[in-house]
Amino acid sequence: MTKGEAGAPAGSGIGARVPRNEDARLLTGRAQFLDDIRLPGMLHVAFLRSDAAHARLVSVNVERARAMPGVIAVYTAADLGDYWQPGPLLVPPPPVPGAVFHTRTQVPLAKEKVRHVGEPIAMVVAESRYVAEDALAEIEVDLDFLTAVVDLEAALELGAPLVHEDLASNLAAHVVQRKGDWETAVEGAPLRIARRLSYDRGAAAALEGRGILASWDRSTERLSIWDTTQAPIPIRNGLAAMLGLSEHQVRVVAPFIGGGFGPKIMMFYPEEVLVPWAAMRLGRPVQWMSDRAEDFVSTTQERLQIHDAELALDGEGRILALRDSFLHDTGAYDPYGLTVPLNSQANALGLYRVPAYWSEFRAVFTNKPIVTPYRGAGRQHGTFVIERLLDLAAREIGVSGPEIRRRNLLRPDEFPHNHEILFQDFTQLTYDSGNYPPLLDLALERIGYESFVREEQPRRRAAGRPTGIGVVAYAEGTGIGPFEGARVHVQTSGKVTVATGIGTQGQGHFTSFAQIVTEALGVPIADVDVITGDTDRFHWGAGTFASRGAVVAGNAIHAAASAVAAKARAVAARTLSIPESDVELADGVARSKRDRSRAIGIGELAKRANPLRGAVEPGAEPGLEATRYFGPERGATAAGVHAMILAFDPETMSVAIEKYVAVHDCGRVLNPLIVEGQIHGGVAQGIGNAWYEQLVFDETGQLKNGSFMDFLLPTALDVPRIETDHRETPSPLNPLGVKGAGEAGAIPVGALFAQALENAIDRPGFEVLEIPLSPNRLFELLRREGAA
Amino acid sequence: MKLQGEHLFPVDRERLWAALLDPTLLQRVLPGCEPLESTGERRWKTAMALAVGPVQGRFQGNLELSDLVAPESYRLKLDGSGPAGFLRGSGTVRLATEGSSTRLSYEVDAQVGGKVASVGQRLVESSARALARQGLEGLEAALAARAADSTTGPVSIHAASPPPSTTAFAARFARGLWSELPLSWRVAIAGLGAVLLVASVFLLRGC
Numbered sequence: 005m006t007k008g009e010a011g012a013p014a015g016s017g018i019g020a021r022v023p024r025n026e027d028a029r030l031l032t033g034r035a036q037f038l039d040d041i042r043l044p045g046m047l048h049v050a051f052l053r054s055d056a057a058h059a060r061l062v063s064v065n066v067e068r069a070r071a072m073p074g075v076i077a078v079y080t081a082a083d084l085g086d087y088w089q090p091g092p093l094l095v096p097p098p099p100v101p102g103a104v105f106h107t108r109t110q111v112p113l114a115k116e117k118v119r120h121v122g123e124p125i126a127m128v129v130a131e132s133r134y135v136a137e138d139a140l141a142e143i144e145v146d147l148d149f150l151t152a153v154v155d156l157e158a159a160l161e162l163g164a165p166l167v168h169e170d171l172a173s174n175l176a177a178h179v180v181q182r183k184g185d186w187e188t189a190v191e192g193a194p195l196r197i198a199r200r201l202s203y204d205r206g207a208a209a210a211l212e213g214r215g216i217l218a219s220w221d222r223s224t225e226r227l228s229i230w231d232t233t234q235a236p237i238p239i240r241n242g243l244a245a246m247l248g249l250s251e252h253q254v255r256v257v258a259p260f261i262g263g264g265f266g267p268k269i270m271m272f273y274p275e276e277v278l279v280p281w282a283a284m285r286l287g288r289p290v291q292w293m294s295d296r297a298e299d300f301v302s303t304t305q306e307r308l309q310i311h312d313a314e315l316a317l318d319g320e321g322r323i324l325a326l327r328d329s330f331l332h333d334t335g336a337y338d339p340y341g342l343t344v345p346l347n348s349q350a351n352a353l354g355l356y357r358v359p360a361y362w363s364e365f366r367a368v369f370t371n372k373p374i375v376t377p378y379r380g381a382g383r384q385h386g387t388f389v390i391e392r393l394l395d396l397a398a399r400e401i402g403v404s405g406p407e408i409r410r411r412n413l414l415r416p417d418e419f420p421h422n423h424e425i426l427f428q429d430f431t432q433l434t435y436d437s438g439n440y441p442p443l444l445d446l447a448l449e450r451i452g453y454e455s456f457v458r459e460e461q462p463r464r465r466a467a468g469r470p471t472g473i474g475v476v477a478y479a480e481g482t483g484i485g486p487f488e489g490a491r492v493h494v495q496t497s498g499k500v501t502v503a504t505g506i507g508t509q510g511q512g513h514f515t516s517f518a519q520i521v522t523e524a525l526g527v528p529i530a531d532v533d534v535i536t537g538d539t540d541r542f543h544w545g546a547g548t549f550a551s552r553g554a555v556v557a558g559n560a561i562h563a564a565a566s567a568v569a570a571k572a573r574a575v576a577a578r579t580l581s582i583p584e585s586d587v588e589l590a591d592g593v594a595r596s597k598r599d600r601s602r603a604i605g606i607g608e609l610a611k612r613a614n615p616l617r618g619a620v621e622p623g624a625e626p627g628l629e630a631t632r633y634f635g636p637e638r639g640a641t642a643a644g645v646h647a648m649i650l651a652f653d654p655e656t657m658s659v660a661i662e663k664y665v666a667v668h669d670c671g672r673v674l675n676p677l678i679v680e681g682q683i684h685g686g687v688a689q690g691i692g693n694a695w696y697e698q699l700v701f702d703e704t705g706q707l708k709n710g711s712f713m714d715f716l717l718p719t720a721l722d723v724p725r726i727e728t729d730h731r732e733t734p735s736p737l738n739p740l741g742v743k744g745a746g747e748a749g750a751i752p753v754g755a756l757f758a759q760a761l762e763n764a765i766d767r768p769g770f771e772v773l774e775i776p777l778s779p780n781r782l783f784e785l786l787r788r789e790g791a792a
Numbered sequence: 793m794k795l796q797g798e799h800l801f802p803v804d805r806e807r808l809w810a811a812l813l814d815p816t817l818l819q820r821v822l823p824g825c826e827p828l829e830s831t832g833e834r835r836w837k838t839a840m841a842l843a844v845g846p847v848q849g850r851f852q853g854n855l856e857l858s859d860l861v862a863p864e865s866y867r868l869k870l871d872g873s874g875p876a877g878f879l880r881g882s883g884t885v886r887l888a889t890e891g892s893s894t895r896l897s898y899e900v901d902a903q904v905g906g907k908v909a910s911v912g913q914r915l916v917e918s919s920a921r922a923l924a925r926q927g928l929e930g931l932e933a934a935l936a937a938r939a940a941d942s943t944t945g946p947v948s949i950h951a952a953s954p955p956p957s958t959t960a961f962a963a964r965f966a967r968g969l970w971s972e973l974p975l976s977w978r979v980a981i982a983g984l985g986a987v988l989l990v991a992s993v994f995l996l997r998g999c
Contacts, residue, residue, distance in 0.1 A: 055873065055877045055878050055906030055907075056878070057905075121905065121910075141874065145873075297907060297910065297911065300910065301910070706903075706909040707909065707910045708909060710910025713846075713914075714913065
């Protein structure tokens, strides 16, 4: 455990395994989620969504629905007037020379065309959800069906039907990034491995769907919004502008949220834009909560990409150059810019020295739900590309998987390492710090690589139980800007509140943020009250995404708490008549280090810092309170090595993960328990991504498995006990030295699963080049390979 | 989704042809179908209650016949939509004489969308086949009833036909599944059934 800066009570400062403060509330059902909120006179909403993937909207007749008892209002695009506007572009295109980007953002209600199944066409507001749903059946929609754009390659062919007819093609973006010169680098390369690799779509499938509740108070002229968003402040600012209100007239609260994973970022989903508008128009609170079926087609998804990649190596398996050209499915609209494919470009460089890199992608509009970041956010794809190509190269030159990685890992003396391409935060992709070889060594040791390969694996093969091993390395760009802020306030009771702008979706913010404050102020962790996701409590910031909460908000809290600690020391020094250098903050008091009996409670100090008579010192701010901001110059790069032992049953094509090891370096660990939890959850989602979860669309753009009967999630039986280990290479980019950990677990699993499965099946020529897989798909691949 | 099938009717081609163009008879044989309302030459609109696995709902739709070559073939186009989604299809119906009987064969290219597709996908094809089979058997029964009736005038059926009974539907559905099973499975299931039967007989005798 890291020793506390101040005298944090034992076991609750930075680095301590503190059980989560919020769990009692969450596990006993007391925590407030959106659908727990009931306001007097609250109305309910149901949306009529397109059943067609691509069609011209000829007419919408809502008269019969409007006439139904209990129906308060029915809106179509025509009823929105000037409020009908395409949503904002949330992330602009990267400043890469020659980059092409066509902005086409989602609209509140479809007007002339529907572009994906699930796109809202009409909104019904009624006294109850039952009535609202019944009214949907009374709406007559006349659709003129168009050929759907589904296949990425066909979408770019000349004469393909167009998702956006004002564009010349379905190309949404084209970006080329390069480092060094591929042509020169590959000249005379003894080994070149070229493959087509693909990664298909999945749903984040958060336990709680999306929802929003808005209430307009005519007397105070304030709009209160509860929203399952990861980014309440951008939502407040955007909605205030759309609705013509001052930002301070709008309060957005992100209550407890049952999983965000990216799709609940500041999307300005149609529902998010329409419900507050309707609440103001109708003068009554209006609520909408998605059901599972609509979540499958209306919440953003990830991750179809098709890569044509080539790796050039020297005779010892050292990387000379990498070249990758890929198609990225952005769905019907592209409001989140190019974050996902940019992450893919970055992650294809792995933890390795890649002297030359040429990477090109085309983002493609299709008649499918919108693609935006979902845990990993394109990093999986890049990792899949480089790790798979390295595996194939290792086979070719006859070295082990770990060995070819060892030969290419960046050495500790190579940091900071500039990869010379642009990252998703538009800074140069530069790894700030790291020490990779020990991660690999530790993972090999923990999985028992040598003895497994030498003894266990041959024994199992002989016994007819093929079992494979995989070892994969990955990078995670985390903690990007722009900034977050925090206000720390010591009350006269001695209790401390810390408010920050980001939302919380289960990350343990109430605990790890409290630990940072405890560390700085020496107060018991039970006295620290963390407030997140309420724009009335803190109104500057971006949100919880890109593994940035602990890095960016964490450092802002650290800065604010340190400022309060300095104030407290000054007041204590004056009060106790001792030098400031002699003051320590511990056990909820300020005291003399030399004479602990000279002490004053931190609540008492707060009182003295806010005098009721007399005056504060000239130039001083009253109260033990401080607000500070933190913005990193660029993101901090975390890293890890995961290893897996996978048993394969050739009879049933089923698999069982027998052992899973995750070795991880996210810089300084605030709370190992929480980091482990993040890794466990990420790995579980990665396992789902590798073997269970795939959104299947037919050639007309219909989702074929839009329920949990057919879209399989891994259960507790499918996710093994995950062994974790940490290495700490503090980031020089922030005072706490932390790197993000939120997405880490999910990133390497596809590549790892593919490697372990290939190793288990162990047939010359059999290669796993796609994820997700399933028993069916594997059977097909093996049969095809057998027939070839 | 391609649907095809056939059915042998013990009537001559002309009679079957006439029946196939008779809206009252058509309504009678479409399970859960309300009366067909003419909207033009060989065009009708109607509503139908359908259940595909967990997805149930009422579909409003249109049926259109074209390219009539009496008494051999016609093309049909149908589309329907409702809260549970939509279905659209077009295809050909052909009649061929076989002795004193007539073989009807159909080929329809169908699309489904919405909840029917996303939730009912696994059952859509089997359900569609079961419905078609049920409809064709219903038509055969209606023809037989008409033949039994001494007056040859149109059968007067005004009430909407009831939705198919669950047991009737399930029986046809199971029959469809059975016919799709590989032979080895059928043998295995039959074998298992026989073993269970024998075992239960022994057990009962032991009591």
